[in-house]
Each structure stands twice: as C-alpha cells, then as structure tokens.
Amino acid sequence: MSVPAPVPHLKRSLRRFDIMAMGVAAVISFDVIGQIAAGGGEAVVWIAVIAVAFLVPYALVFAETGAAFPQEGGPYVWVEVAFGRPAAALTTMFYWVTNPVWLGGSLVFVAAQAWDGFVFPLGSGTVADHAFKLVFIWAAILTAVVSLRRGKWITTAGAGAKVLALAFFTGTAVAFGIRHGFRGLEGAGFAPTGAGFLALVPVLLFAFVGFEAPNAAGDEMLDPQRDVPVAIGASGAIATCCYLLPVLAILSAVPAGRVTGVGGFMDAARLVFGIYGGWRGPLLTGVAVLFVVALLTQGSAWMIVADRMQAMVAADGGFFGPGLGAFHPRLGTPVRMNLLSGVTATAFMVAAMNLANGDASAVFGVVLAVAITTLLLSYLAVVPALLALRLRHREVPRPYQVPFGTRGFTVATLLVYAWILLGSWVALFPGTLEQLFGIPYDFRATWGVSRLTFETFTLGTVALLLVVAATGYLTQHARARHRDHQGAGGTGR
Numbered sequence: 335m336s337v338p339a340p341v342p343h344l345k346r347s348l349r350r351f352d353i354m355a356m357g358v359a360a361v362i363s364f365d366v367i368g369q370i371a372a373g374g375g376e377a378v379v380w381i382a383v384i385a386v387a388f389l390v391p392y393a394l395v396f397a398e399t400g401a402a403f404p405q406e407g408g409p410y411v412w413v414e415v416a417f418g419r420p421a422a423a424l425t426t427m428f429y430w431v432t433n434p435v436w437l438g439g440s441l442v443f444v445a446a447q448a449w450d451g452f453v454f455p456l457g458s459g460t461v462a463d464h465a466f467k468l469v470f471i472w473a474a475i476l477t478a479v480v481s482l483r484r485g486k487w488i489t490t491a492g493a494g495a496k497v498l499a500l501a502f503f504t505g506t507a508v509a510f511g512i513r514h515g516f517r518g519l520e521g522a523g524f525a526p527t528g529a530g531f532l533a534l535v536p537v538l539l540f541a542f543v544g545f546e547a548p549n550a551a552g553d554e555m556l557d558p559q560r561d562v563p564v565a566i567g568a569s570g571a572i573a574t575c576c577y578l579l580p581v582l583a584i585l586s587a588v589p590a591g592r593v594t595g596v597g598g599f600m601d602a603a604r605l606v607f608g609i610y611g612g613w614r615g616p617l618l619t620g621v622a623v624l625f626v627v628a629l630l631t632q633g634s635a636w637m638i639v640a641d642r643m644q645a646m647v648a649a650d651g652g653f654f655g656p657g658l659g660a661f662h663p664r665l666g667t668p669v670r671m672n673l674l675s676g677v678t679a680t681a682f683m684v685a686a687m688n689l690a691n692g693d694a695s696a697v698f699g700v701v702l703a704v705a706i707t708t709l710l711l712s713y714l715a716v717v718p719a720l721l722a723l724r725l726r727h728r729e730v731p732r733p734y735q736v737p738f739g740t741r742g743f744t745v746a747t748l749l750v751y752a753w754i755l756l757g758s759w760v761a762l763f764p765g766t767l768e769q770l771f772g773i774p775y776d777f778r779a780t781w782g783v784s785r786l787t788f789e790t791f792t793l794g795t796v797a798l799l800l801v802v803a804a805t806g807y808l809t810q811h812a813r814a815r816h817r818d819h820q821g822a823g824g825t826g827r
Contacts, residue, residue, distance in 0.1 A: 341406050341649070344553050344666050347483040350561035352490065353548045357569035359493040359635040361544045362500075362576045364628055365444040368599050369537050369702065370577065371584040375522030376530040378582055383526075384538045385574045388753045391746035393570045394736045396546040397563035398743065399720045402732045404558035407646035408549030408639070409716045414650070416719035416726070420807060423652035427803035428712035430644040431678065432705050435795070437474055437633040438679030439686040439701030442467045445626045448600050452622035459687070467683055474630050475676035478637035481665045482554050485638060492631020497572070499624040500580050503603055507583030510606035516586045529773045533780075536761035539753060540706040541577060543713065545569055550639035550646075554666070563734040600625065637675055638667075645671040653806040655813070699781055700788060703761055704795050710758040711796070717754060721747040762792060 348356075370377050405411045409429060414422035446466050450456040456463045477488045545566045552558055584602040603621055607614045645668030649659025662669045686701050723730075724743050736743040760767060765785070768775040777785045 341553060341646070341661050342663075344406065344661065345481075345483060346554055346556050348486060348548070348551060348555040348561075350557075350565055352486045353555065353561055353565035354569045354572075355490040355493040356486065356548045356635055356638070357545050357565060358572055358576075359489040359496065359631055360547050360639065361542070361569065361573050362493075362496055363541050363632065364496065364599060364625060365440055366537050366541050366702070367577065367580055368584070368601075369699075370534065370541065371581045371588075371599075371602075373530055373534045375519070375524035375585060376526045377534055378578065378585070379524060379526045380531060380534050380538060381574075381578050381581065384535070384542060384753075385578075388539065388750065389542045389570055389574065392542070392750045393545060393566050395717075395720050395743060395746050395750065397566045398732055398734050398736050399723060400546055400549045400552075400562040400566065401559045401734045402730050403723065404549065404552040404555060404562065406551065406553035407643055408546060408552055409712075409719075410550075410643045410646050410650075411552075412723060413715050413719040416722035417715065419650065419652050421715055423647050423807045424800070424803045425712050425715040426643050426647045427653070427799055427806075428708045429716075430640045430675075431799055432709040432712070433633070433636040433640045434675045434679035435682050435701070435708065436705035437637070437675075438471055438682035440705055441474075441629045441633050442470050442679075442683055443686070443701075445470055445629045448622045448625050452600060452604075452618050453626075468680065470626075470630060471633075471679045471683065472676055474633040474637060475672055475679070477631070477634040478641060478675075479665065479667055479669055479672045481667060482551060482638065483666075485634075485667075489631050489635040489638065492628050492635065495624045495631070496628040497576065499621055499628060500576050502621065503599070503606070504579045504583045506609065507587050507602070507606045510609050511586050513609060519582075519586050522585045528771060529768060529775070532760055532767055532773070535753075536706045536710065536757045537702070539757040540702075540709060542570075542573065543709065544636075545573075547636065547639040550642045559731075559733040637672065641668050641671040641675055644668075648810075651810050653803075654809055656810075700783060700791055703764070703781075703788070704792050707758065707761040707792055707796065708799065710754055710761060713754045714751075714758060717747060717751045762796070764788075 370381070373380070399412060400408070403412055403415070410422050410426045413425045446456060446463060449466060450458075450463075456466055477485055480488075548555075548565070549558070549562065555561060580599070583606075584599065587606045588602045600618075600622060603618060607618050607621075610617055644653065645659045645661065647653040647659070648671070649656055653659075658670050658674065659668065660670060661667060682701075721744060724740060724747075736746055738745075764780070765775040765777050767773075777788070781788055
C-alpha cells in the first residue's frame with residue numbers, strides 16, 4: 335500500500351478537543367436549520383430517523399477508517415489507495431468545490447440577510463450589500479490561510495458561538511412557550527409523509543455529513559488513532575442536539591407555513607425575544623452578530639480541511655500543476671489553494687446574485703441544492719473506498735473497530751451508501767421520485783424558479799466540475815509523461 339508523500343512544514347497541533355470543535359464548527363449548519371424547520375413537525379421525526387439510521391453507521395465507519403488511515407488529505411488518500419488517483423482526483427474536486435460554492439452562494443446570503451435585518455441595513459444589490467458579502471467571503475478565506483496552530487482557535491470560537499446562540503435561542507423559545515403556550519406545535523403536523531421525507535432527505539444528509547473532514551489535516555493531529563473516534567462520536571452527539579432542539583423551538587414559536595429557509599432562525603428569534611421587553615433589540619443584535627460569526631467560521635472550517643485535500647491532489651499530480659499543492663513553509667497552509675477557493679466563492683456569489691433576479695429565498699434554495707448535490711456526489715466514491723480499504727488492507731492496525739468486525743463494517747457501509755444514493759438523486763432531480771410515486775409536486779412553488787433554470791444551474795455546475803477535474807488531471811498527467819520522456823531521452827535510452 336502506497337500513500338501520498340508527507341507534506342513538509344506541517345506541525346502537529348490538533349488535540350482531541352480541537353478535532354471535536356472543528357467538526358462542530360464545520361457540520362452544524364446554521365443556514366440549513368431554517369430549511370429543515372420549513373418542513374414542519376415531521377422534520378423532527380426525520381431528524382431522529384436519520385440520526386439513528388444514517389448518522390450512527392456513518393460515524394462508526396468513518397471513525398474506524400479515520401483512525402486507521404490518518405494521513406494528510408483524509409478522504410483523498412482513502413479513495414486514492416482504494417481506487418487510484420483519477421477517481422480520487424474527481425471525488426476530491428466535488429468535495430472541495432462544495433465549499434466555495436456554499437460559502438459564496440448560501441452562507442454569505444444568510445449572513446447578509448441577518449446583518450441587514452438586525453445589525454445594520456445593507457439593502458439588496460447595493461454597494462453596502464456587495465461590500466459585506468466580499469468582506470465575509472475573504473475573511474473566511476484569510477482565517478483558513480493563517481497557521482492551523484492559530485486558526486484552530488478561530489474555528490473553536492465559531493463552534494462556541496454556534497452552540498451558545500442555539501442554546502440561548504432554545505431556552506428563550508421554551509420561556510416564550512411557557513408564557514404564551516406552545517401554539518406553533520399544535521399545527522406543526524408531526525405525522526411523517528412521503529412528500530416530507532423526499533423534501534427533507536437531501537438537506538438532512540447534508541447537515542449530518544462531514545465529521546471526517548478534520549482528517550484532511552491528519553498529519554497535524556497529535557494522536558489521531560485515539561482522538562478521531564472519540565471526536566467524531568462527541569461532535570455527532572452535539573450536532574444531533576443542535577439540530578433537533580432548535581428546530582423544535584422554531585416550530586413551537588412560529589406559526590405553521592411561515593418558516594422560511596433563508597430567514598427561519600432569525601425570524602423565530604425576533605418573535606420569541608419579545609419576552610425580554612426593552613432588551614429585545616440589543617439581544618437580537620447580539621445574537622445576529624453571533625449568528626454571522628458562526629456562519630463565517632463554519633465556512634472557514636470547511637476551507638481549512640477541503641483546501642488541504644485539494645492541495646494534496648495537486649501535489650500528488652492530480653490537479654493541474656504541483657504549485658497549487660504547495661504548503662507555505664512558515665504557515666503550513668495551502669495558500670494558493672485558499673486563494674483559488676476565494677476566487678471561486680466570489681465568482682459564485684456574483685452568479686447567484688443574478689439568479690432569479692436576486693430573490694434571496696430562491697437564490698438560497700437553488701444554491702444550497704447545488705452544494706448538497708456536489709457534496710453528496712463525492713461520497714459516492716468515498717463510502718465504497720472505506721469498505722475497499724477494510725477488505726483489502728486488513729494488515730493496517732485499527733485502534734478502533736466497528737462492532738461485529740468486517741460484517742458489521744459492511745452492513746454499516748451499505749446502509750450509509752443507500753442513503754447517499756437516495757439523497758444524491760433527490761438533490762439532482764427533485765420531483766422525479768414524487769412523480770413516480772404519485773405525490774403532487776409543484777416545482778416553481780417549491781424552488782421559486784422553473785425546472786429548466788434549476789437544472790441548468792445544477793447540472794451545468796456538475797458538468798463544469800467534471801470538465802475542470804478531467805482537464806486538471808490530464809494536464810498534470812501529460813506534463814509528467816513529458817518530463818519522463820525528456821528524462822529518458824537525456825540518458826540516451
């Protein structure tokens with residue numbers, strides 16, 4: 335078994351708490367809490383179902399693999415060892431690009447709306463609006479550029495801000511319900527339905543994947559064999575609570591049908607914070623600032639890990655030139671890849687602002703669908719790679735093992751893969767399974783755009799990524815062959 339060469343200039347600084355905090359910062363998605371709550375009471379049921387039927391086996395197999403294969407690059411290394419460099423390069427392209435797409439097209443829009451509504455008016459399409467979004471994107475990029483020894487405290491602070499804001503909001507919603515009654519829950523509709531399940535499954539899977547992301551910095555962990563399984567288990571439990579309780583709180587306060595994806599959390603906070611009387615305004619402003627900081631560090635946490643993965647692809651000869659895979663000798667970060675992510679996020683922000691004539695709700699929904707699609711598609715190779723490593727490389731020490739050995743690992747992997755297949759199809763082709771099962775589905779009412787616009791944006795993005803990944807790999811492969819040919823010619827052979 336061969337793995338990519340170690341990266342020079344890296345320093346081990348990530349302890350167990352740091353890994354857990356990075357997982358919390360990356361995985362708990364403020365921007366999808368409102369989207370989930372928009373599904374009504376049955377969203378609570380499906381959170382519980384997916385937490386048990388998807389998150390548990392997912393955490394088990396990734397904990398074992400992350401502890402057994404802790405090399406820098408994480409999922410890229412796993413797919414490369416299992417299926418070869420071309421498959422790994424394509425997979426990592428989808429995994430990486432999700433994050434600048436998400437940062438520039440989803441997180442920044444939610445942050446701008448919160449800032450505009452509760453901190454300082456920005457307007458829509460104004461100079462202030464554009465300036466805020468640019469500062470937000472590049473602040474996230476710059477926090478990924480600093481050394482991980484310092485940058486980890488930024489993501490840790492973001493994880494703390496996230497948990498603090500959610501806990502304060504949930505407690506306030508409970509106090510509001512005690513005073514005024516939990517009237518929102520009466521019409522929430524907790525009975526699960528097929529339509530609700532298909533609408534929620536992609537966003538819930540998106541919300542619960544990513545606990546393996548810190549493994550992208552595997553060579554910067556002090557003791558990954560022991561710390562990764564514990565960190566994944568702890569962050570998974572925290573994430574489940576941080577989705578389930580706030581969604582229940584939102585539904586208890588906001589009348590059914592009035593929860594929106596782009597403004598759900600802060601709209602609910604505006605209502606329940608009324609119990610604080612004259613303190614309502616300042617407290618809302620404070621929570622809005624925490625909300626924006628949490629969103630920014632969420633994007634930063636993903637940039638830290640995903641840019642390292644893509645840099646490893648470039649350094650390993652799978653994405654254009656090796657210069658993109660260079661790690662800064664002093665900072666120990668892939669600065670060039672960080673900057674490429676910033677440019678990509680900025681370009682996607684501009685494209686998103688011209689989608690649906692700037693309708694924030696429609697933009698948010700479509701761009702989030704693109705991010706969900708690209709991320710879930712990457713797991714179509716990552717998850718089978720875990721099983722391939724388990725079966726082909728039994729000689730690798732596994733400090734943590736899934737219960738019932740290979741059989742338990744296989745069952746868990748197949749269950750996770752079935753969920754990923756379902757989520758990928760529903761995200762890429764929404765409404766098709768509803769039509770197959772005779773479930774009514776109004777595409778424009780759901781997405782705010784026509785199916786043609788939606789599929790052009792989503793399928794066009796996927797097609798563009800395939801072209802870029804193939805071009806990047808073939809370009810570097812051709813350069814390597816040319817160098818080998820020149821070397822052979824120079825020796826007279």
